Every structure is written in C-alpha cells, then in structure tokens.
Amino acid sequence: MKQQAVFKALADPTRRAILKRLHGGAMSAGEIGAAFDITGASLSHHFAVLKQADLVRTERRGQYIVYSLNSTVMEDLTRMVLDLIPSSGGKGSKR
Amino acid sequence: MKQQAVFKALADPTRRAILKRLHGGAMSAGEIGAAFDITGASLSHHFAVLKQADLVRTERRGQYIVYSLNSTVMEDLTRMVLDLIPSSGGKGSKR
DNA sequence: ACTTTATTTAGACATTTGTCTAAATATCTA
DNA sequence: TAGATATTTAGACAAATGTCTAAATAAAGT
Numbered sequence: 001m002k003q004q005a006v007f008k009a010l011a012d013p014t015r016r017a018i019l020k021r022l023h024g025g026a027m028s029a030g031e032i033g034a035a036f037d038i039t040g041a042s043l044s045h046h047f048a049v050l051k052q053a054d055l056v057r058t059e060r061r062g063q064y065i066v067y068s069l070n071s072t073v074m075e076d077l078t079r080m081v082l083d084l085i086p087s088s089g090g091k092g093s094k095r
Numbered sequence: 096m097k098q099q100a101v102f103k104a105l106a107d108p109t110r111r112a113i114l115k116r117l118h119g120g121a122m123s124a125g126e127i128g129a130a131f132d133i134t135g136a137s138l139s140h141h142f143a144v145l146k147q148a149d150l151v152r153t154e155r156r157g158q159y160i161v162y163s164l165n166s167t168v169m170e171d172l173t174r175m176v177l178d179l180i181p182s183s184g185g186k187g188s189k190r
Numbered sequence: 191a192c193t194t195t196a197t198t199t200a201g202a203c204a205t206t207t208g209t210c211t212a213a214a215t216a217t218c219t220a
Numbered sequence: 221t222a223g224a225t226a227t228t229t230a231g232a233c234a235a236a237t238g239t240c241t242a243a244a245t246a247a248a249g250t
Contacts, residue, residue: 010105027219029227030227041227041229043227044227045228046208047228060216074181077176078180081213083164085170102235124197125197134241136240137240140238142200155247157247158247158248159197159247
C-alpha cells in the first residue's frame with residue numbers, strides 16, 4: 001500500500017496547503033503555485049511527491065497541466081488515521 | 096498549534112507502529128521497544144518526537160518510564176486530517 | 191556504597207529532503 | 221518555423237532525519 005508515501009507527503013506544510021488549495025476544484029500548476037513563494041521547480045517537486053502518494057491526479061489541458069484531488073485516496077487517508085486512533089471501531093479496537 | 100509537529104511525527108513508520116502498540120494501554124519504553132529492531136537510543140529519539148507532538152504522555156513508574164496515548168491530541172489529529180479532505184463538514188467545505 | 195537495569199543525552203555519520211538555477215520538453219500563437 | 225508561456229527534469233547544496241555507539245542519569249536490589 002501507499003501508506004508510507006501518503007504520510008510522507010502530508011509531512012510538508014506546502015504540500016498540505018496545496019491539497020487545501022485544491023478543495024475548490026481542479027487548478028493548473030501555475031494557478032496553485034501563485035499562492036506560494038517558491039520556484040516552479042520546487043512546486044513541481046511537491047506535485048511529484050503528491051502524485052506518487054496518489055493524492056492528486058493530473059490531466060494535461062492544452063498548454064496547462066491541471067491538478068485535482070484524488071478523493072479515493074483521501075478516503076483511504078481517513079481510514080489510515082482512524083486506524084491510528086484507539087476505539088475507532090477499526091482493527092485497532094482489540095478489546 | 097502543533098499541526099506541523101504532529102504530521103512530522105506520523106511521517107515515520109516506526110513512530111506510527113509505536114502509537115498502534117499503545118492502543119492496548121500504557122507501556123514502558125522497554126516493552127514498546129521489544130517489538131522493534133533498533134537501539135534504545137533510537138527508540139528514545141522517536142519517543143521524544145512523539146512527545147514534542149504531544150501524541151504521547153509519559154509518567155515515571157519507579158525504574159520505568161511509562162508511555163500512553165494522549166487521546167486529546169489524537170482527536171485533534173482527526174480534525175486536522177478531515178480538514179484536509181473536501182466536503183467533510185470542516186472549514187474546507189466553503190459553500 | 192556498589193551493581194544492575196531502564197532510559198536519555200551527546201556526538202557522529204550516511205541518507206533524505208526542500209530548495210535553487212539552468213536546461214529540457216510541450217503546447218500555443220503569430 | 222520562431223517565439224512565448226507552462227511545466228518538468230537534472231544537478232547542486234544546505235538542512236533535517238534516523239540511526240548508531242558511548243557516556244550520563246535515575247531508580248532498585250543487593
């Protein structure tokens with residue numbers, strides 16, 4: 001599974017901000033990057049990490065590359081976290 | 096808030112395993128460490144990271160130091176993650 | 191008081207991470 | 221085709237991370 005990749009991806013504040021930025025819907029790399037004070041190259045690196053964790057999807061739209069949240073993996077994330085917490089009804093609740 | 100510290104702490108698989116190990120209740124550092132193939136010093140480092148994130152509590156019990164989950168912060172964690180996911184009723188659902 | 195057991199601290203070291211600049215690739219438009 | 225715009229890739233570099241060994245601290249049992 002991609003558990004490790006997902007948690008690693010979430011460990012960086014810029015990447016968490018990118019995910020939040022995508023709540024409103026799909027955006028191009030440039031639009032997302034406008035909110036951050038780092039180079040496009042650094043942004044692209046963060047996108048790669050998010051993509052590897054399968055947290056975002058990409059689609060080329062002409063000149064642009066459009067990013068969107070992968071809600072499936074987002075749900076997996078919820079499960080992963082709940083699994084970390086006791087008494088959540090998950091595998092962890094070994095009573 | 097400790098958001099960054101919490102996500103950083105969760106980024107390491109050993110630390111996530113430690114948290115899971117504590118589901119069953121409080122355990123001494125040594126008991127926890129028995130499950131891992133790293134030195135006590137490395138374990139201690141992981142404990143420090145978890146403590147800084149306020150994910151665990153410590154209490155000296157004679158010769159031992161006993162660790163337990165801090166369920167308050169665990170709940171905060173849930174909120175943080177849900178906040179990362181759209182349409183979860185949190186701040187993110189700006190509609 | 192000494193010894194043993196449990197845990198942390200200090201310091202070193204290799205690996206990973208986040209950032210940058212410069213160059214490459216892809217697409218659009220004149 | 222040439223030039224402009226958007227994004228990624230390659231390579232470098234400092235800082236952070238996870239690990240180790242050795243030494244320090246704390247409590248318990250003789």
